[in-house]
Amino acid sequence: MTERCQGDTRPRTGPRARTAIVLAAAALLAATSAAFLPGTASAGTTLGASAAEKGRYFGTAVAASRLSDGNYTTILNREFNSVTPENEMKIDATEPQQGRFSYGAAEQIVNHARSRGMSVRGHTLAWHSQQPSWMESMSGSALRSAMLNHVTQVATHFRGQVVAWDVVNEAFEDGTSGARRNSNLQRTGNDWIEAAFRAARAADPNAKLCYNDYNTDNWTHAKTQAVYNMVRDFKARGVPIDCVGFQSHFNNDSPYVSNYRTTLSSFAALGVDVQVTELDIQGAPAATYRSVVEDCLAVARCNGVTVWGIRDSDSWRASQTPLLFNSSGQKKAAYDAVLAALNNGTTPTDPPTTPPTTPPTTPPSGSCTATLQDSTRWGDRFNSQVTVSGASNWTVVVAVTPPQKVSNTWNGTPTWDSSGNVMTMRSNGSGTVFGFTTMANGTWTRPVVRSCTAS
Numbered sequence: 026m027t028e029r030c031q032g033d034t035r036p037r038t039g040p041r042a043r044t045a046i047v048l049a050a051a052a053l054l055a056a057t058s059a060a061f062l063p064g065t066a067s068a069g070t071t072l073g074a075s076a077a078e079k080g081r082y083f084g085t086a087v088a089a090s091r092l093s094d095g096n097y098t099t100i101l102n103r104e105f106n107s108v109t110p111e112n113e114m115k116i117d118a119t120e121p122q123q124g125r126f127s128y129g130a131a132e133q134i135v136n137h138a139r140s141r142g143m144s145v146r147g148h149t150l151a152w153h154s155q156q157p158s159w160m161e162s163m164s165g166s167a168l169r170s171a172m173l174n175h176v177t178q179v180a181t182h183f184r185g186q187v188v189a190w191d192v193v194n195e196a197f198e199d200g201t202s203g204a205r206r207n208s209n210l211q212r213t214g215n216d217w218i219e220a221a222f223r224a225a226r227a228a229d230p231n232a233k234l235c236y237n238d239y240n241t242d243n244w245t246h247a248k249t250q251a252v253y254n255m256v257r258d259f260k261a262r263g264v265p266i267d268c269v270g271f272q273s274h275f276n277n278d279s280p281y282v283s284n285y286r287t288t289l290s291s292f293a294a295l296g297v298d299v300q301v302t303e304l305d306i307q308g309a310p311a312a313t314y315r316s317v318v319e320d321c322l323a324v325a326r327c328n329g330v331t332v333w334g335i336r337d338s339d340s341w342r343a344s345q346t347p348l349l350f351n352s353s354g355q356k357k358a359a360y361d362a363v364l365a366a367l368n369n370g371t372t373p374t375d376p377p378t379t380p381p382t383t384p385p386t387t388p389p390s391g392s393c394t395a396t397l398q399d400s401t402r403w404g405d406r407f408n409s410q411v412t413v414s415g416a417s418n419w420t421v422v423v424a425v426t427p428p429q430k431v432s433n434t435w436n437g438t439p440t441w442d443s444s445g446n447v448m449t450m451r452s453n454g455s456g457t458v459f460g461f462t463t464m465a466n467g468t469w470t471r472p473v474v475r476s477c478t479a480s
Contacts, residue, residue: 082106083367085107086109092133100350109148113134135187149194150193176224184229185229188233192236222266234267235267242279242281243282245284276306289321309347336354393479395411411423412458419452425447427468
């Protein structure tokens with residue numbers, strides 16, 4: 026591919042500037058969700074506030090050099106509840122000379138974010154790229170020792186200030202081999218990634234630890250499968266990995282794919298959180314931006330989305346105008362689509378937090394059958410999913426038990442009777458599966474499918 030996302034060696038914001046991100050943990054987000062509402066924004070009016078209402082974050086990459094730009098910081102402070110230093114936490118920035126660490130620019134971003142109630146995601150502790158010259162010239166056990174010391178020192182310095190670390194970045198090759206990247210770090214031994222994660226856990230035990238990569242969006246790609254197999258192995262052997270980041274730099278050569286949601290849910294099923302970590306889309310098509318956000322919302326362990334920059338002029342792909350704000354800081358159609366997705370968006374259905382029971386099935390009515398399946402449960406609400414068979418155009422009637430109320434629906438057009446406890450859901454062209462969230466209000470009785478009618 027002509028665009029290689031994080032693997033692209035062209036400058037972004039400086040002579041060696043590159044971009045990446047780390048991610049925040051769902052538990053910590055839930056515990057501090059009130060702090061994620063930047064300023065006085067109300068839920069539904071800004072990206073961060075709307076995401077926080079869903080128990081997620083909506084973040085952006087931040088450059089310290091732009092914090093003096095009033096237009097930039099106005100948008101940052103208003104719209105986002107999570108930040109990632111764009112280059113300021115990378116290896117060449119934090120350890121320019123071996124054993125001599127420099128944190129000033131990174132601390133500037135961290136202080137700006139934390140003082141405004143935003144979470145910070147640290148990026149990146151171990152990477153084959155953007156190494157300082159002293160590290161580039163090292164190899165073998167000396168390099169392994171230097172890498173682990175870097176992980177330990179940087180993670181320790183920011184301990185308690187960063188909710189998650191992008192511990193290792195871009196360790197796999199592109200193409201069809203599914204192999205590890207032939208980097209100087211890989212040549213220190215195949216266990217170097219595991220060693221980096223163990224060092225990060227020791228240095229910052231309360232932060233979530235993530236693996237981050239690009240061109241892993243398509244579930245069928247060899248690179249995606251290779252990362253999946255590594256994560257599965259780590260979980261099986263107790264290697265401390267908590268999350269996986271999908272950079273999702275979409276463009277004409279690396280487009281958004283229809284199985285993107287499958288990728289997110291498949292990784293989540295391994296027992297890790299997943300995040301969209303560096304989103305930008307060539308031309309900023311509103312429909313594609315909305316699809317990405319909806320895919321994340323549909324997966325329970327997808328904690329949030331981060332766009333890689335605020336305005337098009339801040340992007341490493343400025344000529345592709347890939348972000349939510351134009352170079353003047355005006356909202357684009359893609360912004361409106363993302364905000365609508367966050368406000369109307371699907372509620373997570375994968376994976377379920379309680380074992381599903383045998384689903385009841387309605388008898389056929391006009392060659393249409395509806396099957397209800399239990400899904401995710403929270404402290405005060407639960408999800409249900411209904412699968413319709415025998416008709417592409419359908420009407421399904423579902424009843425909940427008072428004082429329960431349906432608070433959210435997806436993939437259908439709902440109406441309610443006067444009691445508000447009987448919902449008629451009609452097909453809206455989104456397929457044969459729909460879902461809804463029920464506010465329990467102290468009653469956990471399962472909803473009942475009363476009828477299914479084909480039309």
